[in-house]
Amino acid sequence: MHVVVGVFRLFLVVLALVGTRQIWRDGDVDGLVYFTNQTCFLVAVAFAWAGVASILRRPQPPAWLTGGVTLFASITGLVSWLVLAPEDPSAPAVFLGLTDGQIEHQVLPLAVVADFLLLTPHRRLRGLTAAQWLLYPLAYFAFTTIRGFVSPGSEYPYGFVDLDALGWTGLLVNVVLYGAGFLVLGLVLVGLDRVLPARALVGGYPGAVPAERAPDETEVSPGGPSGGAPA
Template sequence: MTASRTALLPRPRAAEVPPALTGTRRPWVTALRTLACGAAAAGPAITLATGSTPPPLVHFTVLANLLVAVAFGWSAVRSWRGAPQLPPRLTGGVLLLAAITGLMHHLVLANYAETPAPTSGWPLAATVLLHTVTPSAVAADWLLLTAPRTLRPAHIPLWLTAPAAYLALTLTRGALLAPGSPDRYPYPFLDVDTYGYAGTLAQALALGLLFTALATLITAADHLRPDVAGRIEHRRNRISPPAAGGLK
């Protein structure tokens, strides 16, 4: 009797799981992020294979692209497994690094006669990948595949630790090399031999303020942009055929 009453009782409904934790795979997102990861890794790989002066790993651009490749590779794996996306404090930092890489090259470094841009061959391919393709891919991912209104001003100090760490690395490396060594400083605005430590740090501070303004602009834009990713996901769910229901 007890067993029959138990069988007649309604079964408790399973707790609803947030969409980000349902384990739903997103193959098309995985494919796009895998391509972005490949582009971000290809630039440094070509640079290392062909050789450059100063050494490739001294360049902020190369290091930033390697970080982008790691982040997008990790994000692609999570999309394939249906895991939640990377937290905004990381994706926003990657976006800022990519933006710095693209803008500094096209607006600042391209104007220096001491560093002429390559015009053909593998060096040109590496330059395009490092300074144009990767920043564009990161920006497209942010605009099309991530939810808006997730970046916070409190994230900005964390994002700026990467440029600050690079500055410390560059100045330390320059101090360890003998004065007059070729390629002692990878960028002309960080050349202590030319500007001295006071002038170099003043220029670095000015760049830091510009990077802070850029990070603030990105954060503000994130709160104003439309939810393209949500619209795409909603449209995909509407097009998908409904699952077959049980017999009644």
């Protein structure tokens, strides 16, 4: 089963690379300004590591990495669903009958979340990790704002970070609202991690669970929680 899990994860790497092919294949570096494309590259890195580790029955990537990638992929899917305009109905299929938008905004986020829930070891995340994950979306807001200043005439990648249209007040409101939403979503992931079994529900094996544990998990020895003689 661990081989099947590994192949599934490597397939997600293929999807992520297909979605970003205009960057790495065609040299369209402007595409890196999009949060979606950045997330796809993060998915490719994390799942290449996780896929090979699964096939070889080696320890999985650290929890902060897989959890963070899951959060960013979830953000990509939710923002596409709730905020962005629908994809052009005439968009061509590029892989397995799927369009670029379907791959990056629907299939990949759902598959990454499914991997987190079913195939990933749990009980390794801490509440503070959700706040640490928030640094990346906030850095993205800062990046798009600075880019707009140093590169006049450049289009903002998304309407909710468009300083020219929103003004400083509108942009700061969006930073607070989106930041709060991302933090809540991160806390939800941490909460799920804390209630799911430590070993992956599907395809788990002893080496799949690294040594790290959340601080409130007490190791219980035969003599009791403290390791001493029974009372």
